[in-house]
Amino acid sequence: MVPGPEDEFHDPLDAAARLSREWLDGMPTRSIVARADVEQVKDALGRDLADAGVDPVEVVESLSAAVEPGLIAMQSPRFFGWVIGGTAPSALAADWLVSAWDQNAALREVTPGVNGAEELAAEWLCDLLGLPSGTVAGFTTGATTANLVALAAARHAVLERVGWDDAVDGIQGAPRIRVFAGDDHHPSVDVALRWLGLGRPVDVATDDQGRMLPEALEAALAVGAGSAAGEDGRGDDGAGDDGSGDDGSGDDRPSPAIVCLQAGNIHSGASDPFEACVGVAHAAGAWAHVDGAFGLWVAASGRLRHLVAGVELADSWATDAHKTLNVPYDAGIVAVADPAPLVAAMTMHAAYLPAAATGIDAADRVLELSRRARGVPTYAALRTLGRDGVAELVDGLADAATALAEGLRAMEGVEVLNEVVFTQVCAAFDGHDVAELARALDDDGVALAHPSRWRGRDVLRFSVSNRSTDAAATAATLDAVRRVLAG
Ligand SMILES: Cc1ncc(COP(=O)(O)O)c(C=O)c1O
Known part of the structure; x- marks a missing residue:
């Protein structure tokens, strides 16, 4: 007999819960490194897809048995690789619920349950991290995509200031955007810039801890600053006339620029001197973005907040709940002080998609349309911990x-x-x-x-x-x- 929809989930979920508990209970004592390599795991899983299907409970149990030797104990208290957070119990449990609820959380009025939790978590985060009121945050897969989304908003904003609409005209022929980053920045910024067609940033000198030197930023910004319609624009052969200014003469708008700052150097943990660097960036008319994948979290501590003094002056931020907050993976966060360029860069319209009458849809904050409610585990972690x-x-x-x-x-x-x-x-x-x-x-x-x-x-x-x-x-x-x- 085919099980009815009301009970066909029970046994596979019970098996998954039991196996998850066994995995977590073994954390204090198990070897941290994997005991099987990918090929061994594939052998254990069975390489051929059979014609006949397999019972769901058997699938869950055999999956766990085959994969377990190839697991690495990233939740161990003695795991210090990369920047890998552990898993907080309520966040993990909430993550399970997100999958069980199976909501496509793109549109706030369509899936109000999960969007309510995500929006609260985003508001709490902005508050905890001391970001300016009115900042809008969205949940991404990680800090790499959070950097991408923030820098897409930045690209839109700095081009809009010189009269170019990248949403309509793209970036081919647009005024050149100069991008700057500390010479010890994380490579996820490079890949985000690459995706956005902005190329490699100009390296700005840093001190022995990897903190950007404000005077070096000021000097770098001064080189070839020109004006919005100056010779740095790629479009001064006619395309430049096309909304990018008046062809150079008399246009004193600063040429578009983005400065990528960092909270938390991957080797030293040090953060850029934001007050000075954001001040320098803004004086040059540049957008200031902060990659704070793990380091931005010090803003939530009265004792350590001084390490990122002035970070709230920036225009956008990227961070991860799956690092410092110990939420399961798939928990990046992008925050932008002015939601307009974020929405302009991310929004998508179609007759079949009911746009929100109020508020900002999740799909207008991040890359995805169809998306799991990946911010809900962060809600659970924050609610469990509280500010203290x-x-x-x-x-x-x-x-x-x-x-x-x-x-x-x-x-x-x-x-x-x-x-x-x-x-x-x-x-x-x-x-x-x-x-x-x-x-x-x-x-x-x-x-x-x-x-x-x-x-x-x-x-x-x-x-x-x-x-x-x-x-x-x-x-x-x-x-x-x-x-x-x-x-
Ligand atoms: C400073 C910094 N930025 C960005 C990232 C990329 O984050 P994710 O792996 O969540 O994409 C990391 C990862 O460790 C990081 O340390």
């Missing part, structure tokens, strides 16, 4: 990074290269090959950190991003490092 809990989470990560750095510094031949201001610790090891050390740490199985290269030195990079990294976890990690150093 978010601040404690942020402070706790910084404290754990400090403890880790102190322990590393105390080891002979180990040098911590960065000022440990937030979650990042970059350690250099005298007389050791860092890649080999990382492999030895993997084999040891207790803690994971990734090799990298920063400021001309090979380093092991510890990124503390998990809510469960406590004193015991940092002590166990330091023991593991001592073991591998001892050979």
Whole structure:
């Protein structure tokens, strides 16, 4: 008998819940690295798609059994690779609900339940991060796409200021947009600029921690600044007449420019001096965007907020809830102070799509039309933690990074290269090959950190991003490092 719609979900969901609990319960003790590679996992899954289907419970159970050896314990308190947050229980549970509800959350009046939760989460986030009132935020897949969406809004705004509508005329023949970023910026900014046809940014000098030097930004902006219709415009052969100004003469509008700033350098955790840099950018008529994938979260802590003083002066921001807030993946956030260019860049219209009578649809804030309500787990995390809990989470990560750095510094031949201001610790090891050390740490199985290269030195990079990294976890990690150093 074919099960009725009311009970056909029970057994597969029960199996998924049981297997999820088993995975999470094993986190404190399991090896952090995967025990099977992709080909082994494919073998275990079964390479051929059979003609006959398989019972859903069997699919869930065999999927879990085949994949589990290839899983990496990213939720472990001793996982310090990339910038990988853990998973908060209510956020994970809310993530399940989002899938069960199966709402296409594009239009706020069509799916008010999930859009209500997403909109509240977005408003709370802007408030927690100290962004200006009126800022509009949307939920993206990650900070890379948040950078893309914000920079699309920026592109629209800076071209509109010189009389060019990229939504109608595209960017071929448009006045040239000059883009600037610190010389130690994250590559996701490059890929976002590439998608937008803006090319590589001009590198602006940074200090030893990767913080942009405001005077270097000012000097860079001054080079070839010209005017809106000046010689930097690609369209001064006629296309330039076409709404981009009056062909140079007498047009004193600054040429379009975007400055990409950073809250949280991937190696040092340091943030750009926003007050000065945004001031310089705005004085030159440029849009100031902040990539704050993890570093923007310090704004939620009374103790650490000073690290991003002035960040609220910028025009747009990108961050991730799946990093510092420990929400499951698929939780990026884009925020733009003036919603008009954001909506202009993202909106789509069709007779069959009922546009919102009030408010801004989710589909007008981000790239997707069909979209899961990916902001709901962030609502759950924020509601669970409250303002104080978010601040404690942020402070706790910084404290754990400090403890880790102190322990590393105390080891002979180990040098911590960065000022440990937030979650990042970059350690250099005298007389050791860092890649080999990382492999030895993997084999040891207790803690994971990734090799990298920063400021001309090979380093092991510890990124503390998990809510469960406590004193015991940092002590166990330091023991593991001592073991591998001892050979
Ligand atoms: C500073 C910075 N920006 C952007 C990103 C990209 O974020 P995502 O992986 O969510 O796209 C990262 C990822 O670590 C980052 O650290």
